[in-house]
Amino acid sequence: MLAERARRGDERAFEELVRMYQGIAFRTAYLLTGSAEDAEDAAQTGFVKAWRALPRFRPGLPFRPWLLRIVANEAHNRRRSAGRAYALRVRATVTEPSGDAAPSPEGAALGREQRESLVAAVQRLDERDRDVLTCRYLLELSEEETATVLDLRRGTVKSRTARALARLRMEVEL
Amino acid sequence: MSELERALVLLARDLDVPEAPDLAPVVLAQLEPRKPHRRERGRWIVAVAVVVLAALAATLAMPDARAALLRLLSIGGERIELVDELPEVPVQDDLEFALGERVTLEEARGRSTFALRELEEPPDRVYLGGRGMVWFLYGTPERPRLLVAQSFLLPPTEELLVKKLVSPVTRVERVDVDGSPGIFLSGKAHFVLLLDRYGEIVEESARLARDVLIWESGGVGYRLEGDLELEEALRLARSLRKIGIR
Numbered sequence: 001m002l003a004e005r006a007r008r009g010d011e012r013a014f015e016e017l018v019r020m021y022q023g024i025a026f027r028t029a030y031l032l033t034g035s036a037e038d039a040e041d042a043a044q045t046g047f048v049k050a051w052r053a054l055p056r057f058r059p060g061l062p063f064r065p066w067l068l069r070i071v072a073n074e075a076h077n078r079r080r081s082a083g084r085a086y087a088l089r090v091r092a093t094v095t096e097p098s099g100d101a102a103p104s105p106e107g108a109a110l111g112r113e114q115r116e117s118l119v120a121a122v123q124r125l126d127e128r129d130r131d132v133l134t135c136r137y138l139l140e141l142s143e144e145e146t147a148t149v150l151d152l153r154r155g156t157v158k159s160r161t162a163r164a165l166a167r168l169r170m171e172v173e174l
Numbered sequence: 175m176s177e178l179e180r181a182l183v184l185l186a187r188d189l190d191v192p193e194a195p196d197l198a199p200v201v202l203a204q205l206e207p208r209k210p211h212r213r214e215r216g217r218w219i220v221a222v223a224v225v226v227l228a229a230l231a232a233t234l235a236m237p238d239a240r241a242a243l244l245r246l247l248s249i250g251g252e253r254i255e256l257v258d259e260l261p262e263v264p265v266q267d268d269l270e271f272a273l274g275e276r277v278t279l280e281e282a283r284g285r286s287t288f289a290l291r292e293l294e295e296p297p298d299r300v301y302l303g304g305r306g307m308v309w310f311l312y313g314t315p316e317r318p319r320l321l322v323a324q325s326f327l328l329p330p331t332e333e334l335l336v337k338k339l340v341s342p343v344t345r346v347e348r349v350d351v352d353g354s355p356g357i358f359l360s361g362k363a364h365f366v367l368l369l370d371r372y373g374e375i376v377e378e379s380a381r382l383a384r385d386v387l388i389w390e391s392g393g394v395g396y397r398l399e400g401d402l403e404l405e406e407a408l409r410l411a412r413s414l415r416k417i418g419i420r
Contacts, residue, residue: 011205018198026194036192043194047201089190110184118185137182138189169178 003063007054014054018047021064024139025071028149031134032075034086042078046071065141065148072131072149086123086130090115114172121171129164136161269315274303282308288326288394291414297322312400322414323397347404349387351396351411356389358404387411 002020005013025046030039050070057066079086090112110118122130135146136157143161147154175183270276282300283290286308297310306325313319349356387398387407396414398407 009207011202014205015198015202018201022197023194026197027191030191031189039192040195040197044197044200047197048204051201051205090185090188091190110181110188114181115185115188118181119189122182122185133182137179138186140183140186165176165178172178172181 003054003057004059006051007057007059014051017063017067021067022047024064025067028068028135028139029071029075031088031138032072032131033079034088035078038075038078042074043071046074049074062145065145068141068145068149069151088119088123090119117172118168121168124171125164125167128160129167132157132160133164133168269311269318273301273309273311273315273321274307276301288324289416291324291396291416293322293410293413318400320398320400320402320410323399325395326393349389349404349408351387351389351391351408354389354391356387356411358385358387358407360385360402360404 002013002017006017022043025043026039029042029046030036033039033042046067050067053070057063122133125133131150132146132152135141135149136143141149143154143157146152147157150157152160277285277300279296279300282302285302287306290308292310295312297312298314299311301309301311303309303323303325308324310320310322311318312321345358345360347358347360349358385400385402385407387402387404389396389411396411398410400407402410
């Protein structure tokens with residue numbers, strides 16, 4: 001197992017882990033900070049700190065949430081020190097859903113107006129509510145993974161998610 | 175999954191997230207060779223610490239060198255470890271941030287899961303920190319006079335440690351607070367670190383503490399921090415009273 005080899009000091013195994021998880025690490029940091037520059041810094045520093053912390057990594061535990069928690073900590077530190085407004089944008093090239101197409105869970109798409117109002121509502125949430133929704137839905141992490149990444153109890157993830165969804169529901173029509 | 179939850183998942187696919195850069199070359203260039211195995215390092219640190227302490231005890235006549243020689247003490251859910259060198263961690267200087275959510279004293283009383291103890295003088299600010307920790311701040315976050323912290327002791331299954339790392343020149347004294355065991359740390363500043371179940375430092379909680387008295391009583395861990403002499407710290411600790419039984 002790569003994480004076990006890396007834990008024993010195998011740099012090549014760690015390089016494979018970096019290549020395997022750099023996408024999700026960067027995306028996590030970006031969605032938590034809203035800044036590409038901060039996200040790159042946070043992901044990079046997160047990997048370096050993960051290498052240092054690996055001797056304390058418990059064999060048998062999943063590597064991804066453990067790594068993402070370190071990256072998320074870095075992202076939080078940068079977000080607080082930067083003090084800039086959190087801002088996410090919808091891609092300019094998103095295809096609008098066709099009015100004729102039958103909706104299906106896989107093919108469903110949001111209209112531009114819905115997307116914009118949802119993004120704006122997510123951005124208005126307080127940091128803790130936004131973080132838990134980011135992990136659960138924008139990163140599609142499980143409750144267990146979200147608990148690890150945000151260093152919360154699983155029950156707290158559950159209750160905070162419900163609360164954040166309720167707040168969001170008051171602001172958007174869906 | 176509700177319609178709103180599905181909408182959030184769909185939204186994620188439409189977000190303008192830049193492509194991840196190739197981090198591997200920069201990360202690999204920063205990797206330090208792995209240090210010796212923890213057990214070997216531990217022996218080395220113990221040896222150094224004992225030598226340093228023995229030297230200090232002889233030359234500086236430390237008042238409680240024997241207590242300081244106990245490298246690892248556990249009290250009030252906190253683990254106190256003597257190390258020869260403090261780790262390099264970003265220190266959180268912003269107390270307002272480090273202590274948690276600011277609340278009123280009434281809210282703290284209502285939300286705490288145990289009966290809070292208070293001094294006669296009401297605190298200037300009250301915060302609810304992680305793991306049910308309640309903080310009373312006297313003074314301002316920029317110029318704190320005194321910090322009083324209290325929390326339920328962490329159950330063993332929590333696997334989360336509040337760890338204080340003290341350098342060999344920090345004085346460690348065992349004390350008694352109305353029959354409860356305690357420890358007084360003074361002298362050189364020490365780190366307070368929160369470690370999670372993976373043994374990883376939860377960095378935002380790393381902060382430099384001053385003289386501190388730690389004790390436990392009735393399943394609750396207490397902490398008094400400030401520029402305090404031991405006698406003053408003990409006097410304050412003994413004057414803490416549960417609400418309604420002053």
